[in-house]
Amino acid sequence: MRTEAVVSAIKESAATHAPLRVAGRSTWLDAGRPVRADKTLSLHDDSGVVSYVPGDLTLTVRAGTSLSEIERVTGEHDQWLPLDPYGSGEGTIGATIATASAGPLASSFGLPRDLLLGLEFVNGRGDVVRGGGKVVKNVAGFDLSRLLTGAWGTLGVITEVTLRLYAAPAVDRTFAVVLDGSEREMASLIRGIITSPLAPYALLLLNSSAARAVGLGEQPVCLIRFGGNDPVVRAQINGLSQIARPEETETAVWVRVRQLDGNAHTTIRVVSLPQRFLAASARILSEDVPGIHTCIDPRRGVLRLNVGAEGEDGDGGISAIGASQDLHKNGADASDVIFEKLPAEVWREVSPSVVSDDLSRGIKRAFDPHHILNPGILGD
Amino acid sequence: MTQPTPASTPAHPSLAQSPVAERLAEIVGARHVLNRPSELLVYNSDGLPGYRRQPKLAVFPGTREETIAVVRLLADEGLPFVPRGAGTGLSGGALADDIVVVGLHRLKKIISLDIENRRATVEPGVVNLRLNKFVAPHGLLYAPDPSSEAACTIGGNVAENAGGPHCLKYGVTLNHVLAMTVLLPSGDVVELGSKLGERDGYDLRGAFIGSEGCFGLALDITVKLTPRPQTVRTLLADFMSVDAAAHVTSAIIASGIVPAALEFMDGPTIRVVEDSIYAAGYPRDAEAILLIELDGLEAGVSADLEAVRRICLDGGARNVKVARDDAERMKLWQGRKKAFGAMGRLAPHLIVQDAVIPRTRLPEILDTIHRISEKYGVVVCNVFHAGDGNLHPNIAYSADDPAESERVHKAMTEIMQACIDAGGSITGEHGVGLDKMGYMESIFSESSLNAMCELRGVFDPERRSNPGKVVPIHACKEWNAVSGDRLRMAAGVSEPRPLEADPPRPSAQ
Numbered sequence: 001m002r003t004e005a006v007v008s009a010i011k012e013s014a015a016t017h018a019p020l021r022v023a024g025r026s027t028w029l030d031a032g033r034p035v036r037a038d039k040t041l042s043l044h045d046d047s048g049v050v051s052y053v054p055g056d057l058t059l060t061v062r063a064g065t066s067l068s069e070i071e072r073v074t075g076e077h078d079q080w081l082p083l084d085p086y087g088s089g090e091g092t093i094g095a096t097i098a099t100a101s102a103g104p105l106a107s108s109f110g111l112p113r114d115l116l117l118g119l120e121f122v123n124g125r126g127d128v129v130r131g132g133g134k135v136v137k138n139v140a141g142f143d144l145s146r147l148l149t150g151a152w153g154t155l156g157v158i159t160e161v162t163l164r165l166y167a168a169p170a171v172d173r174t175f176a177v178v179l180d181g182s183e184r185e186m187a188s189l190i191r192g193i194i195t196s197p198l199a200p201y202a203l204l205l206l207n208s209s210a211a212r213a214v215g216l217g218e219q220p221v222c223l224i225r226f227g228g229n230d231p232v233v234r235a236q237i238n239g240l241s242q243i244a245r246p247e248e249t250e251t252a253v254w255v256r257v258r259q260l261d262g263n264a265h266t267t268i269r270v271v272s273l274p275q276r277f278l279a280a281s282a283r284i285l286s287e288d289v290p291g292i293h294t295c296i297d298p299r300r301g302v303l304r305l306n307v308g309a310e311g312e313d314g315d316g317g318i319s320a321i322g323a324s325q326d327l328h329k330n331g332a333d334a335s336d337v338i339f340e341k342l343p344a345e346v347w348r349e350v351s352p353s354v355v356s357d358d359l360s361r362g363i364k365r366a367f368d369p370h371h372i373l374n375p376g377i378l379g380d
Numbered sequence: 381m382t383q384p385t386p387a388s389t390p391a392h393p394s395l396a397q398s399p400v401a402e403r404l405a406e407i408v409g410a411r412h413v414l415n416r417p418s419e420l421l422v423y424n425s426d427g428l429p430g431y432r433r434q435p436k437l438a439v440f441p442g443t444r445e446e447t448i449a450v451v452r453l454l455a456d457e458g459l460p461f462v463p464r465g466a467g468t469g470l471s472g473g474a475l476a477d478d479i480v481v482v483g484l485h486r487l488k489k490i491i492s493l494d495i496e497n498r499r500a501t502v503e504p505g506v507v508n509l510r511l512n513k514f515v516a517p518h519g520l521l522y523a524p525d526p527s528s529e530a531a532c533t534i535g536g537n538v539a540e541n542a543g544g545p546h547c548l549k550y551g552v553t554l555n556h557v558l559a560m561t562v563l564l565p566s567g568d569v570v571e572l573g574s575k576l577g578e579r580d581g582y583d584l585r586g587a588f589i590g591s592e593g594c595f596g597l598a599l600d601i602t603v604k605l606t607p608r609p610q611t612v613r614t615l616l617a618d619f620m621s622v623d624a625a626a627h628v629t630s631a632i633i634a635s636g637i638v639p640a641a642l643e644f645m646d647g648p649t650i651r652v653v654e655d656s657i658y659a660a661g662y663p664r665d666a667e668a669i670l671l672i673e674l675d676g677l678e679a680g681v682s683a684d685l686e687a688v689r690r691i692c693l694d695g696g697a698r699n700v701k702v703a704r705d706d707a708e709r710m711k712l713w714q715g716r717k718k719a720f721g722a723m724g725r726l727a728p729h730l731i732v733q734d735a736v737i738p739r740t741r742l743p744e745i746l747d748t749i750h751r752i753s754e755k756y757g758v759v760v761c762n763v764f765h766a767g768d769g770n771l772h773p774n775i776a777y778s779a780d781d782p783a784e785s786e787r788v789h790k791a792m793t794e795i796m797q798a799c800i801d802a803g804g805s806i807t808g809e810h811g812v813g814l815d816k817m818g819y820m821e822s823i824f825s826e827s828s829l830n831a832m833c834e835l836r837g838v839f840d841p842e843r844r845s846n847p848g849k850v851v852p853i854h855a856c857k858e859w860n861a862v863s864g865d866r867l868r869m870a871a872g873v874s875e876p877r878p879l880e881a882d883p884p885r886p887s888a889q
Contacts, residue, residue: 055634055740056769078636100583111578113586114555127827135736137552137768137808139541139590140816141824141850142832146554146586155582167636197610199677232680271576275496301497301577338580354581359570362838363582367831378581 002046003120003128003159009041010157010372011126019372022153024064024092031099031341032265033152034348036376041157043094049073050160051134058117058134060162063094070163080168082109082201084254086261086304094158100150103258104202104225107299113149115164121148121156124368134162147363153374154355155367169201169227174253175237175246179205179220179285186220187282192243193222194278194298198236201227203299204257207285210293213309214256216249220285223253260293265308265343272335274301304340353379400457404439407449412440412486423481427468427528429729430779431814435462435476440483444503444599450482451597452567460844461565463597465504465536468528470732471813473540473592473849484535484597490514491600498605499558499575504535504598511603520605523550526809527717535598541590543809545641545716546673548767550606552809554589559602562588562595565845575602587835592811593846595839609675612640613685614703616712617692618666622646622750622762625668626743628695629766632672633739635691637684642767643671643716646746649723649761653715656722660715666698670766671716673709719763726759726776731792734816735799736808739769748798749773756791758784770808771799797822812850820851829855 013020019037025044047064054077061070067081068089074080085091085101095101097119102111109115118132121144131144148155177193179186190205202225206214211221224240226233240246261267277298284294284303293306339350355364355378364371364380405413414420415437424432441447454461462476464483474481487503490511494500495518502511508529511522525544526532532542538560543552550556559573573585588595619625625644632642645653647667654664662669672688674681685702692700703709723730737745746762749771753760764772773795777788796806796819806812806819820829833856836843 053738053740055630056738057633058738110551110555113583114551123827123831127831128825129831130824130828131831133736133805133823134803135738135769135805135808137543137547137736137765137770138805139543139552139809139811140805140807141812141820141829142594142835143541143554143587143590144828144831144835146583146589147835149586150581150583166638197677228680229683231683232677235677235679269578271574271578273494273497273576334576336574336576336579338578354579357570358568359584359838360582363584363587363835366834366838 003122006041006043006046006122006157006159007126007128010122010124013039013372014125014370017370017372019375022098022157022374024095025066025090032344032347033377034344035374037374043092043157043159046159047092054079057165057167058136058162059165060134060160061093062160063158064092066090066092067096074165075168078168079165081115081163082166083112083115084258086258086267088259088262089255093161093163097149097161098151098153098158104204104254104297107203107297108199108201109166113146116145116149117162117164119145119148119158119162120160121158123156124370124373129156132162136164152377154364154378154380155373157373169229171230171233172201172225172227172251173233173237174223174225174249174251175240176216176249176253177222177224177240177244177246178217179222179282183282183286186286189244190222190281190298191278193224193240196239196243198224198239200236201225202254203297205281205285205296205298206257207292207294208288209291209310210260210295210306213260213293214253216253220288223249223257225251225254257295260295260306260309261341263309264293264306264341266306266346267341268305269338269340270303270305270335271338272301272303274298276334277301277303347379355380400453400459401437403453404437404450407453408439408441408446412442414438423464423467423476423483425467426470426472426474428470428472428732428815430731431472431475433475433477435481436478438481438483440486442486444487447482447484447487447597447599448563448567448569451563451565454480454482454844455565455567458842458844460847462846463535463539463593465533465539466507466528466531468532469536469540469813470734470810471540471807471815473811473813473846474536475814477848479847482597485533487535487599493518495520498607499602500605501575501600501602502534503600504533504538506534508532508534508537515605516608519608521608522603523547523556523606524553527720529717534601534603538589538598538601539591539593540809540811543765543768543770545643545765547809548642548765549638549640549675554586556604557585557589557601558604560585560588561599562597563599564596565840565842569599573602577604588839590811591836591839592813592850594836594850596845609640611678611681612673612675612709613681614709614712615670615672615674615685615688615692615700616662616703617670617672617697617700618663619668619670619697620666621696622668622746623743624696625670626746626766628670628692628697630740630742631691631695632688633767635687637674637687639672639688639767640675641671641673642765644762644764644766645669645671645716645719646762648759649719649763652725652761653719653722656718656725658715658718658722660711662715663699671712716763719761720774723761723774723776727778729777729779731775731777731788732810733771733773733792733795734807734810735771735796735804737769737771737799737802737804739767741802742766742769745771745798745802749795752791752794752798756787758788758791760791760795765808768808769804814849817850817852821855826855830857833857
């Protein structure tokens with residue numbers, strides 16, 4: 001499928017008032033969102049590199065290209081796209097941008113919006129539109145790239161993206177620090193690590209259920225990834241060893257962390273100020289709810305709860321919502337709850353429209369006047 | 381509402397002495413409304429000499445409430461306006477052609493500073509450097525550092541999505557703004573983004589940043605602050621050829637090291653700086669210098685410093701000098717940051733470009749620029765953010781000499797075309813404004829420009845906020861005849877007038 005095929009599918013859909021569900025590979029981020037569409041427009045076979053000049057550290061690919069394919073292509077030139085959203089590597093870059101999905105590397109390398117240089121999309125009238133460009137710095141025109149990022153395909157179908165790459169680190173090592181002892185000891189250890197002058201690529205706190213699921217034992221852990229040249233990694237390992245007892249673990253553990261979502265029927269992201277997580281994380285981690293995976297990225301100010309990955313029934317979703325509301329009450333009052341994935345029947349009850357303000361509705365009308373692109377996916 | 385002015389007479393012939401001026405004065409105080417042509421002269425240009433537009437009236441609200449009242453009054457009257465910060469922009473974006481300037485420099489409160497969570501909320505008129513000085517004692521910095529940092533405002537930075545030398549590593553304004561309270565041209569107040577950093581729904585904050593005043597104005601801005609790096613090292617490498625310095629730039633980027641900054645200055649720029657009060661001790665006989673800054677954890681920086689020094693020497697650098705202390709670093713930076721100002725020594729007018737090219741194309745494009753400058757007999761001073769591929773080929777000239785002006789503009793058009801042909805962008809950080817509007821159609825298709833018009837139409841359905849900028853009006857399919865007429869009546873213009881310094885459209889050949 002090329003852009004022209006997307007154009008004709010959208011034009012046909014507009015003419016027949018038949019809404020489209022827009023999908024990447026459909027293997028990922030099946031978030032259970034209530035889309036009112038009978039037809040699916042899938043971009044999974046529109047994949048491949050459009051242009052890649054390694055010396056420029058930029059890459060243009062078709063939207064259906066999988067993240068693992070991007071990893072392979074850039075890896076051949078010792079480069080990488082430091083974007084590790086939760087889910088499988090078979091997910092597409094188009095879906096990653098459309099859903100603004102990010103993972104543990106985001107606290108160092110930024111969110112998808114920060115790595116995106118430009119894109120091509122087809123709006124709800126079938127017009128091919130480009131925003132941004134292919135160079136690393138660009139302020140020409142109004143920013144359509146940011147507008148489409150996280151719009152869940154409701155403003156246009158992304159067909160091509162250009163991304164900023166980085167050199168793969170010469171050294172990339174991961175360590176686990178077991179968070180045992182009392183809640184107080186745990187809190188002081190977490191604070192010690194986070195306020196030290198370390199600059200890890202990723203830092204994630206896992207509760208014991210999550211730690212067990214990724215094969216890191218029965219205790220809550222702090223997972224830390226150091227990257228860069230050899231001296232900077234060694235200096236940081238030394239620094240960490242002075243405040244904790246780090247155990248090296250394989251870098252592949254991050255793949256398992258990303259797949260924690262895999263079987264969950266409910267994923268909830270709580271966003272708050274970093275300090276609030278710093279204050280609350282020891283308590284959250286020590287109050288382990290069996291079967292609920294909790295991962296906290298205190299630097300990014302994000303907590304994710306996965307429910308149902310170990311096969312509980314649908315009530316888990318409700319209990320997780322309860323747990324996140326508890327967090328709301330307990331010290332994280334300046335927080336937002338973002339539902340990433342819910343059982344389909346629960347969506348309408350718990351998640352209001354996130355595009356109900358005048359500006360969002362105006363933009364939706366302008367870009368998808370026939371309301372045919374993923375209607376309902378944002379609660380609209 | 382006032383009676384519509386008949387279309388046959390100039391719009392608002394008496395705006396300057398009109399009830400509108402009086403009512404604005406009631407809101408902000410008479411001394412904060414300027415309406416005499418002589419007083420308004422100061423506001424007839426921005427940082428880019430060569431464009432002059434005389435505003436009809438300028439109003440300077442001193443508080444958030446006054447700003448809202450001013451914009452609501454203008455909305456009720458259907459009057460177009462131009463939000464303006466410090467007027468340091470380099471694209472003619474803050475010019476008001478016979479309409480109202482809403483100057484925001486009096487809104488300069490730092491509203492809150494949250495040291496632990498590393499964020500600050502400021503009013504739009506807060507000067508960039510002032511914010512940096514304010515947070516420095518806490519070991520923090522606000523990363524975007526335009527060269528005009530000593531004067532430019534955070535509100536203006538948001539409007540332009542401003543960059544600066546250190547954006548190579550740290551990113552531009554877009555990457556550092558979390559949330560804003562925005563005053564729409566209608567007078568409505570909306571919250572965009574989230575102080576928590578992430579939220580569901582459309583990224584309206586992302587859409588607003590870089591909208592060049594066309595979507596309204598920010599009443600407050602919440603920015604992310606960055607911890608000061610443990611170690612900062614600054615190198616000066618000098619070269620006897622531009623080509624060698626360009627190849628070294630590409631080689632550093634390709635090596636994967638991300639310097640905090642990687643700046644390029646060519647021979648003519650070096651000599652102009654060294655002749656000025658900003659002399660930084662650059663070698664006058666060099667044909668190019670690279671100013672390279674590395675920062676981060678000490679161990680990593682030392683290793684990268686060695687690697688960069690090696691790349692420079694292998695690539696033909698004559699000397700690589702490392703600044704010994706902060707004072708020396710500051711001096712090296714002073715020359716770079718004031719280079720545009722120093723060019724004022726050469727001639728009264730300066731044409732500034734801001735194109736971006738893929739970084740591997742740097743040697744070839746610099747060679748092309750050199751050939752174009754010889755062809756037209758003009759002196760191009762290249763001083764730019766090499767690490768980002770963000771060029772600033774500048775030509776000092778006298779706009780009073782028509783023959784020289786013509787040669788200069790032809791040369792610049794050819795340079796821009798070469799950058800576009802290399803797959804680049806027409807502007808990396810200065811914005812489109814008036815100056816680069818003529819090039820928009822050479823990088824965006826009709827439907828892309830139309831989508832931009834539609835986006836703007838949502839924020840500003842009457843196109844009253846900074847009219848006639850960024851996207852050429854004729855590119856807007858949905859240009860609404862009714863609101864268009866209303867705007868024309870109000871502004872007294874039909875299409876943007878031909879500009880004296882307007883770059884000619886790139887020819888098709």
